[in-house]
Amino acid sequence: MKKFAGQSIIDKLSERFEASRPQLTSNTAIAEIREKALNHLVQNGLPHAKAEEYKFTNLTKALEKHINFSMEEESTEVNQGDVEKYRIEGLEAYYITFINGKFSEQFSDTIEENSISFSTLSNAIASNSALAEKHFDKLSKCTEDAFVAMNAVLANEGAVIDIKANAVIEKPVFIQFINTRSSDVQAKNLIRVGENAQVTFIEKVDTLAAEPGFSNVVNEIEVAAGANAKFYKIENDSPTSYHISNIHVTQAKDSTFTVNTIALNGAMVRNNLDIKLNAEGCEANMNGLYLLAGKTHVDNHTTVDHTMPNALSNELYKGIMDDQSKGVFNGKIFVRKDAQKTNAFQSNKNILLTDDATVNTKPQLEIWADDVKCSHGCTTGQLDKDALFYLMARGIKKDRAMAMLLHAFASDVIENLEIEAIQAYVEAIITSRLEK
Template sequence: MSNSTIKNGLLNQVLVNFEKFEAQLNGTTGNIHGTRKEALETLKTQGFPDTRNEEYKYTNITKALEKKFSFQEEPTTLSLKKEEIEDRFIKGLDAHRLVFINGEFSRDYSDFSEDAGLEIIDLPTAIRSGHEALTAHFGKYADYGKDAFIALNTSLAKNGTFIQVSANKVIDRPICIYYINDTSSNQTYNYARNLILGGENSQATILEVHSDLGAHESFSNVVSEIVVKQRARISHFILQSEQEKGYHVGTTQVVQEKDSYFANYAFTTSGEMIRNNLNIDLIAERCETHMYGLYLLNGKAHVDNHTTVDHQQPNSFSNELYKGIIEDRSRGVFNGKIYVRQAAQKTNAFQSNKNILLSDTAVVNTKPQLEIWADDVKCSHGCTTGQLDEDAMFYLRARGLSKDSARALLLYAFATEVVENVTIQPVKDYLESVISTRLHKDF
């Protein structure tokens, strides 16, 4: 089978799925429906990427999807018990909670309140009501012409979350979105689409937590568009664990206005093939941006983080720290683009990607990509890939620590540099426990 027939196979099934989806809409969607059709047309023209596409050089997700998924979505019988679902909630986290099971919004397990100044609406409800802000912003930032999987999501996303924080409103409780896939009887598909609007001088934290329960594969294709208005502060987390058979292509598309703050945290501890795109446009002056990532990979996990920060105006600051521990036959991919446009004088942009390889068969592909047109800027980038520090190992063992303890302690310390930036204590505790378990740090 040639590459083009493979791609067409996936594409043809997507077209069938779109027709089915359209039939359910009964013409109620207006503008958004138009956007979906345009996205689909783009996808038809451009097709899905193979490894000849520079952006997907190391991550042949199209081939993997073709091979593993039928894309014939069957109605799944949910067999999850209440305890199993609740077990996936972050302990001790007082949050607005939204739960999606196999891509469908579950009102039963969700628990959130719409305080004054905070709107949280599931996507179909928001679309049906013709919500003005949703219509104005939907699909305006994540460019479906640039990435086939943004196009796929834009055309097929049935569900997701619309969040609007009013000007000057500070949301103390994080908004936590759980995507739980019940893969015990079938493969699952989740095309979640989120739109998050942080009003002027507002403040909020949003978490997206992905996990699977069951033996079959899951495919997630999530797009989150986030608008950070003037002086707003938004923090966004993506937590991916318990997904040994998870396939995921997600895009977080962010636009920051003047004097705004945005922080993104991406933590991945499992996944058959994961691709996280993070694109941040700094369209005005004095933006502050933080990008943190940690991937702890074993088995045959494949995790690819592609990030872009685009400094378009002067006096903004961006800082990026991604770290990976890669063992067995797993692979980590990092690509970090920093653009500094000619107008963006006095930009400070820093990037660091550090990896530890724990086996001969573990692989890292890392590529920093800086394109700078302005002349008065401070930019730096660095990437390191190595093994565990032998001198440090000997030092700890010479004090009586077993080889395993010394190894776990050093790896834990390596990971801590990322985790210590998390300020919400229950989330930090959760991450520390996930990391401890993974590193067998049982002391």
């Protein structure tokens, strides 16, 4: 029998699936997807070191070395102080909290707004929810990525959220994952934003355990006609944590979707962002900031697919790499034949603070239409020595001067965050990191 990359992991996942089959296959339609996903893993394995999409991020090797994929349960206590520590000071939000992948009613808010329908994924599957059945793996597609397949096999928890048409949700919905164990957590969020609705989501994953942990989170988001949805992904986990995020979005006519990805810490982080603009008048905005130190490794892979005319996408990712950290950016823009009058812009800029820090960047633009305005590009360099000298000549110490320049470099991404509490949270981390 042929052995694939990650074979030991796949063997354990297969054992867990069989042991939990009655629970995982209670919904027939979803059970079929899980079986298909498992077969995909068994037949293809996890990404190997030469796989094109993962060649700069050998996540499989790291997981084989550090993560225990067994079914062992750990009963670490979590208190209110632990939960509050990983929230954002001054942020008023509806908190939906999961501990080790399981919904915690104790640490979650009761959402009383009629315009928000919330259920856990486990309850939605058990009750044969139409929303869960309609969206489970419909956007992420388990046969296109091994870690999406892994999630589809085992994810039985997460948030299922339906925002009613014309609703304006004033407070953000904060989906919080807190992990205390050294094994893996698989979670899937299914989100539908109704016509002309306005809402903001925030997702944050944190690990309490000192030992390595792995979280695999998939978001499948449908944005209906005229809706305006924002999604914040904040990654500031422990230095021993491994995380992979898949956000898959489909947009209808005249909708707007904005995603802000802030990566600050973790052993190895992979962010896959896939947005499909499936109608006229769509707008997609993607902002990213990765501020890395130590040996942190962050890989951002983005795909924007323009399928219809008169749509707009803006993408700005900036990275600051210190010590022996490593950044990766791969941004793809597709403009299909019918997508005339498309405006698509992509920019990736990076600063390396040491000789040991690295970045691999690859912007890609494929156009099949002829009446478009598109641009893409990347830059990598060091701090401007003349600007640094100018500040130091005016009595500013070198560390402070460097911090000022790096703040200025990151400012346009931070300004796009809009929510003051999140801006302050990111600013405080940058300040403490740069002015150490």
